[in-house]
Amino acid sequence: MSAAMLISVPLGASANTKTVTSYPVSSGVKYTQNTYSGSSYINHLAVDLGDPYTKIKMGVPSPLAKTAPTLTLANRDSKEGNRVVGAVNASFFDMKTGMPMYLLSQGNEIVNGGVISSSNSYYVSHPIAFGVTKDGKAEIDNFNLGIQVDVNGNTYQMTGLNRERQADETIIFTPQHVKNTTGSNEFGIELVVETDSAIKSTHYGQKTQGKVVQVRGYGEKAPIKIPSNGFVISVHGKKGLERFKSVNVGDAVSLNLSIDDKWKDSEFMMASGPMLVKDGKRHITMDTNNWRATARTARTAIAISKDKKQVHLVTVDSRSGYSNGMTLTQFANYLVSQGYDRALNFDGGGSTTMGIRNYGSNQVVLANRTSNASQRNISAIVEAVSTAPTGEPAIVSVSRSNIGDMLVGATADFKINHVLDAHYNPITTIASQAKTTSTKGTVEGTGLTYKAVKAGDDRIIVNYGAAKQSFPVKVVAEPAKLTVKSSATSVKPGGKINFTATPADAAGKPIIYNANQLTWSVTGEIGSVTANGIFTASKAGKGQVNATLGTKTIAVPVEVKSNATTNPTPNPTPPSGNEKPDVTKLFKDVPLSYAYATEIYYLRDQSVINGDIDGKFNPGDTLSREHAAVILSRAFNLEPTENAKHSFSDVPKSHRYYNEINAIANANIVGGHANGTFDPKGELTRSQMAMILVKAYKLEGESAKKFNDVSPQHGAYKQIHILANHGITTGNEKGKFMPGLPVNRAQFSAFLYRSMNL
CATH class of the missing domain: 2.60.40.1080 (Immunoglobulin-like)
Known part of the structure; x- marks a missing residue:
């Protein structure tokens, strides 16, 4: 155990981390996605508690046993002045009852009593919690929950509060329990204690005195109701029965609830485990050889800085074909590599979820890829909250419908992507409030339309209130x-x-x-x-x-x-649907009646494809990766190059298509395999084709309707459904895409034609 806790992370681990995207979601919260060792996707939310408008809070379902998805809880709690800008799942929970398994408290109110395992083969075998203390700083440390009963001159420590009684335990039930009865079986005794007044809270520092009014003996099955003005002592096991067997009706009993001074008056605290990092070094408080620790799976953790002002919510995904997950030791090593002082493990696997607020909306949406197709219902979350009220426009993002030289007299349009205030809160946009000018007066406009009025090189400025965005523009008197x-x-x-x-x-x-x-x-x-x-x-x-x-x-x-x-x-311009190909130059095997004749002859007339020397196109032949490279290099007018940015072990300089393959690799249109090969003779599959076209033409937006033979775990799931959204593919009549089948020359021509003419 001690050896597992003290080994530090290997040097150079941080070099394995590559940032995919990073941007602020509020003035004090930043979202980052990394890859680690090239095989795991990791999502971060960095929360600055030093920012006056930033808080970390706990969210729980209501009622407590009614689990809900992370995003549902986050959006439920989000409102003006309390915007949830990020969240992760937190507490472990009982999947049968829906109840949290470990201590949860808000303020001094005990939300859930919790349990600590006696075996370090389980995640939570040490009383460790994350929370925000009364001074507003984050903390990850041990805690000592005191649940003491004084009776007949003796003081006893109870094993739990307001949760199901297990073997050899003595549990206290107060009126704040989720049920009005204890639910304990007959293999124990229960003592009902009443006080002089109603108990409306169960909290740290509470001292309650009363008298025993009822004793349910061993073997009795009658359910015991929890009094509104008292509590119940539920006893099981030889040790507990020996302690309480002589307690009778009328005996005085007192209950004292306490917590360490560090945690007293905290904003909230939640127990979990194991601890992963302490004092900047790996420190795992469980058996790292246990299967729970060695499984490569999705993980969730919370980490803090040494000054306790920075909180980091971290998830690592585990989904086939996307992200490999991590063992607990790998996860701890990664957290150490990020420079965190302390870190605590939260519930992982199918529960791992991170949500963030995207620009232009207050809705919290999924940031990671959950292990399953949908989110799992969970029992508690940690929320990153912005308390900043919505202010005046400070940031505007617009995109142009067309990019290029503008002819004098031409008009073009903008699209407002979003308008944000200084704290990244979204502002409802009104098109007429946008104003377009240019530095030298070559362009002018109102709303979302602008017009070129004189020739020259200039810079367009779009204003929305005090927010502005600019970009270069060239206005010409005539086309070159x-x-x-x-x-x-x-x-x-x-x-x-x-x-x-x-x-x-x-x-x-x-x-x-x-x-x-x-x-x-x-x-x-x-x-x-x-x-x-x-x-x-x-x-x-x-x-x-x-x-x-x-x-x-x-x-x-x-x-x-x-x-x-x-x-x-020949007419190489994009077809309107009425043009016919040059009938004197038809391929022998592609008559005008052929299903893809329009697409094939359009690409031929654009010099993108050629036939064979025998005058045939061979539309049904499977397309190889090298021939796809040649076609794409022509479609993008890429100059063949001998200066390879990517060196493929199976494409020597003597290869017939060496220059074309280099050209598309340098343009980042098609890459090789992980083993450094290009596989030029290999068949191009339909899913590979989807990935190539989406990357090459920078397509976005998935279709709502999904193919029934493309699972969310498929490596090209997103790209295939982006093609469907743009009408580039429709699948067959059975709703299938058949991603693993090779593409023939006619099919590739059709897909490329549709992509070129969007």
């Missing part, structure tokens, strides 16, 4: 590039040619413009053109169809011949 394509170069009188124009900046990226800013005209009396670029020939002759955007005009020669035949040319 304007590409015009036509469905034919010559036509008969009465025939039609479809024209499309694609404006772009110098790097080839789309610019922001209004559809009505692109105008079409005809030079020469050969026909007319509509506002959407459809030319209708009227008489033979030569002329031009002109596309004008801003100050730039592009002219395309057109000849109208009485005997002309249509000469189709």
Whole structure:
């Protein structure tokens, strides 16, 4: 036991920690998610008790035996001036009765009496508690709960208060017990004591005197009611029976309840265990060889700093394919690596839950991934609370509907993500209160719409009250590039040619413009053109169809011949649903009637895919990882590179697709396996495809409807349902996605096409 308690953490443990995300949820509470050793996800809430608006509190169900999920209890307690901004599950509890198993108190009021195990194979074999003492500081330390009875000149220490009596125990029941009877079996005796007045509280420092009014003898089964003006002594075991066998009706009895001075008048305290860290070193107060300690599972703990002003709520997840959990020793080592002075274990496994307040809402939502699909009902939580009232706007977050160079005269929109006060409390937004300006006057706007008014490099400023956000903008008089394509170069009188124009900046990226800013005209009396670029020939002759955007005009020669035949040319612009591929260049095995013909020919015309030398596409062939790399490098216009940021042991420089695989790896679109290989010849599965497309196109938002063959434990669970949310996949008629099946060339073309044209 002592050896397990004194071994310190190995040097360098903190180097295994990598921060995934970190941000404040209130002025005194910060949320952080870490990975540890690359296999476990750990969530933190750092609570600064030195912040005047920050508190740590305890939350329990009402009634006490009615368990509830962590988030339910947190949101129940959250209100203006007492915003719960984070919470974790805390006390262990009896899953049959729902009652907490260990001591809980608020102020000096004893909420639950609790028990301490006599065996260090259990979590709580030492009386240790976390709480906030009367000076407002956090504490993790031993406690000494005194439950003493004086009778016939003798003083006896009771083993528990207001909980089920176990073997060889003597328990006190007061009117604050969750039931009005003791519920003790007949294998013991019970003494009913009444006082002169009602007992309305059970608290530390309480001294109660009365007389025995009833004795239920050994073997008697009649239930004993707890008097409103007294208490019951329930006795079991040889030692207890020997002590109380001579107590009779009329005998005077007194009950004294006490706690150490350190814990007296504390804001709250809750017993748990084992202790994990003491004085900055690992200090585990249970047998670390016991299965409870050696299991790699989800864990919850609370830790404090040496000055007792910083509290840290910590959870580690355990879910297949996501996070491996930790043994108790690993968990203690991690807590030591974070620099905590003391730490105490809370209930873990399926109970482990952390909730936080996200920006823009006062609702506490799940921060970790629970071991099961849903939260477990629990009996007590620890809450991080912000008492700051909602103030004036201090932080605004907006996002633009389009990003890129803006054409003079073009309009664009914002979306207000959230407005917060200085303490991160959300403020209800009114669109008309947003104001848009720019440093040099190139942009102006009101509400959520802004307009480019003159050319120049500038910075947009969005104000919401005193809160503001800014970002750069470039306004141009004309696009750097304007590409015009036509469905034919010559036509008969009465025939039609479809024209499309694609404006772009110098790097080839789309610019922001209004559809009505692109105008079409005809030079020469050969026909007319509509506002959407459809030319209708009227008489033979030569002329031009002109596309004008801003100050730039592009002219395309057109000849109208009485005997002309249509000469189709490729049209690489995103399809509207009416365009047809170049019929002179169809793949032999992909007729226009093929289910994915539109998608395949669109990607071909964009030079994203090619057929084989025999003129076939082979749509039903399984797609390999190396061919997926080639296709994606073309889709993102990635320059092949020989400078590899990622070196794969099975992709030497002599590999045919070495440069393309490097390009997508450098762009962080597709990675390798944990063993350092890329597996170029390996089949690309449907779930791998989902992960690639979600990462590549930065898609967000899961669909509410889930596939019945993709469990929450699946490694691509989130990504698959993000694809479904965007309509990129629908699954089959049986509601299945079939994540493990390989993707064929046609299916990948369809998924990529839909992702490119969202």
